[in-house]
Amino acid sequence: MRVETKSGTETRSRTITGADILVRSILQEGVDVVFGYPGGAVLPVYDALYRKHVRHVLARHEQGAIHAAEGYARVSGKPGVVIATSGPGATNIVTGLMDACIDSLPLVVFTGQVATRVIGTDAFQEADVIGITAPATKHNFQVKSLTDLPRIVREAFYIAATGRPGPVLVDLPKDVCAMNVPTEPQETAMKLPGYHFTTKPESHRIQTLARAIEKAEKPVVLAGAGVLHAGASEQLRSFAEKHSLPVVSTLLGLGSFPASHPLFLGMGGMHGTYAANMAITECDLLLNIGSRFDDRLTGNLEKFAPEATIAHVDIDPVEIGKNVPADIPVLGDAAAVLERLESETGPSADKSKWLKHLKAYRQQHPLHYERSQERGCLSPQYVIERVAACAGDGAVVTTDVGQHQMWTAQYYRFERPDHWVTSGGLGTMGFGFPAAIGAQVAKPDETVVAIVGDGGFQMTLQELAVVRELNLPIKTIVLNNHALGMVRQWQEAFYEKRYAHSVPSVQPDFVQLAESYGIRGERAATEEEAEQVLTRAFRTPGPVLVDCRVRREANVFPMVAPGKGLKEMTGV
Amino acid sequence: MRRTIHAVVASKTSVLGRVSAVLSKYNLSIETLALTRKSDENGLSILRLIADVENRRQADQLIKQLNKLIDVVTAADVTERQEAGENVRI
Incomplete structure (x- = not known):
């Protein structure tokens, strides 16, 4: 040229x-x-x-x-x-x-x-x-x-x-x-006089927090995405074990603490577990590490952790005291704070009674669902459990937003950090499928699963072309209830079953759609088919889309209705 | 409650928009606003504004949000200092 x-x-x-x-x-x-x-x-x-x-x-x-x-x-x-x-x-x-x-x-x-x-x-x-x-x-x-x-x-x-x-x-x-x-401009230094952030916590805050942890008889840790961003999962596990601290996770914090750990109570909030929400309600110390206290987590703020001293660890000063006033505000990075707490916290109070109490909650009110008795459709929660079993706990899982997202959060049981990708705060339908593409590009050798609903998938399914073009071995699981499930659920619960525009009359055939992009498509409408198809899909080297026909009437429970406190759960 | 806020900001075209976007997030209107380029500093301006906020907590949030802006070097609520007759400089 x-x-x-x-x-x-x-x-x-x-x-x-x-x-x-x-x-x-x-x-x-x-x-x-x-x-x-x-x-x-x-x-x-x-x-x-x-x-x-x-x-x-x-x-x-x-x-x-x-x-x-x-x-x-x-x-x-x-x-x-x-x-x-x-x-x-x-x-x-x-x-x-x-x-x-x-x-x-x-x-x-x-x-x-x-x-x-x-x-x-x-x-x-x-x-x-x-x-x-x-x-x-x-x-x-x-x-x-x-x-x-x-x-x-x-x-x-x-x-x-x-x-x-x-x-x-x-x-x-x-x-x-x-x-x-003719030449490159000369390198000049960064000029950011207005950009400040604090990673190391102030000593007096750590001391106050350490004393509170030592004397708390009914503490609970709320682990948010900040734990993951700081790479502090291992530190959290070790600290929680040392002081027998039960752990509740936010939606975005899933994976920051192993789901199978005896101290893990599950996700808290609107669709959280009974044990998690009751622990928050009854605790005497709530140690929030890296969560924004989002309204979907807190429910009615006046009924949120009413007995507790609130400690809030966050790297962003704006978040501290924004939704829930903090008794012990700690500005800093989760890893730096946990490192200081580890060395500064002395022997703590006996929690055996508290842990026994929470264990009873877990045993009496576990997550539960009914297997589908209808011909030709599956229980969505069953599909999530089968996907988790087939994919193994090393898989990266992305979701869209809605019922399938909540069921995945509840039933997938994340054991490792940084294997869970979902849209939390903004709740962006259409997020999950393209996010899986980015995850697979970042981790070409890991299994990546996109769990999507039929509604959100249709917002960004044009990206199937990218999956084919790069031959990304993503397993796309469409929980197809032929409805905008969460909208439908709220209409059932709060709008006297007036299903305004939540059940479209026309849907594509997702199997044929995948095939048209050169991607293998499968369908499962019975448990037998699901077992066979999912097993085959995860053994197939390339991309596969599985259209899982699930019950339209299935709802996400437990649920804390808008405006209610965390202990006012339905469907427990 | 009326709060007087002073800030040192970068003298950039977009800075006023960023500051007003923060107030707009809280649905607050600005009663008084002045932006003056500092003669002694390199590329910095002084912003003074008065806004009617709902309560102390909102005022604190507003200051935190302004300080979070990368084009704001520092922002402070100087209402009390000004009421005490202090010649406020930040």
Whole structure:
């Protein structure tokens, strides 16, 4: 390729483009794959990626790209990188940004932008991406000068991955990327005077917390995603065992403590176990490590842990005291706090009576469901248990949002950290399937299972093409109840069974749909079929989709209805 | 309750939008606002605003959220100091 210059014609190899500098900066951050979708404003970036042979996963919709990057980030611990074009490309990623923001996933997202000279003129495919995404990102930048580009890329990766992780967006005007310069701009140091985070807790807070743990007779630990982000699962297990602390997990914290451990009480909250919710209600010390005290976890705040001293360990000062006032606020990273607690906490009170009491709750009110007696449809909880048995406890599991998500949280029984990928805070339908793509890209040798409902799957199933293209051996389990199950459940419970638009009249044949993408499709409608089909699916090397016909009337229980306290559970 | 908030912020085009987005998240309107570039500092401005918040807890949350913004170097609620007649500098 040749370019005209003032001095005549010279080869492009003697100059570099802004996009080359961008790609070089990204590679310097250790990025091994980017998820994206090309378009006009990012053509210079795609040209540079192409020339540098950077691994790029071509999603079939930008939402698919960003959820894949989230799945990648969740299981790898590294920032997921996304590239989208300007205007609609950028607006299509907003849901994923908000999802990653609320669930603390590190992403660095590059969006194309129209050229600087036309910004503000409503040019073709122009959108105010900085304005639109400011509340949905940890931070965002628009690169106005090529000189700033390497520093901004470094700052973006640093901000995304440190403190409370989150998504950072870098908006790239096309002329900045297309610009030719003779040499790379000089490296300049990061300039972030307003970016602070605290990992090491203050000593006096640790002392207060250690004394509270020593004297508590009815303590409970609430383990949130912060434990996983800090890589503190092993520390948590050792500390809980040392002081006989029963552990409740949040939805996103599942896997931070082994499900089979005798001190584990299960998930708490709206669809939590009886033992978990009663432990929170009756405890005298609630030690929250890395949970936001989300409303789905707390239920009615006035009835939440009414007897307890509340200790809240969080890396984000905004979360401490936001929903539940903290008696012992501890700002810091879960690993750093547990390390200090380990050395500072002396012998603690006897808890044998408390543990016996909780054990009785577990035995008297375990999770339970009825096997389907109907011909031609399965109990969804049974399917989850069979999938767990077939996949083994080393599998990475992603879900969408709704009933199937809650059943997976209840019945899958996660033993290991970082093998559970779900959309918690934002509750994004359409998340699970593309997230599995990112997880499988990050962990090519592990079994990855996408458990989705028929509703959410239809929001992002175009990504089947990516699974086929990369031959990703994802096992996609569709819990097909031919309904928007959770919506239907709430309509049954709270709207006198008026099923407004929750039971569509038309559904695709998911088996044929998979086959049309060249992916093996299977169907199971009886327990015998489920057993055979699931066993076969997990023995098949490539991708498989299993359409599991499940009871439409099955509901998620136990349930704490909105506005109720955690001990006011139905379906126990 | 009316709270007076002072902040040191980066002198960037988007900073006012970021600050007002935080207030908008709490459905708060700004009663008074002034943004002045500091002459003695490199690329920093002083932002002073008065907002009517619901209670002390919301005021605390607001300050935490403002401090979380990467373009805000520091933010503080100076209401009491100002009422005590102090010439507030942050």
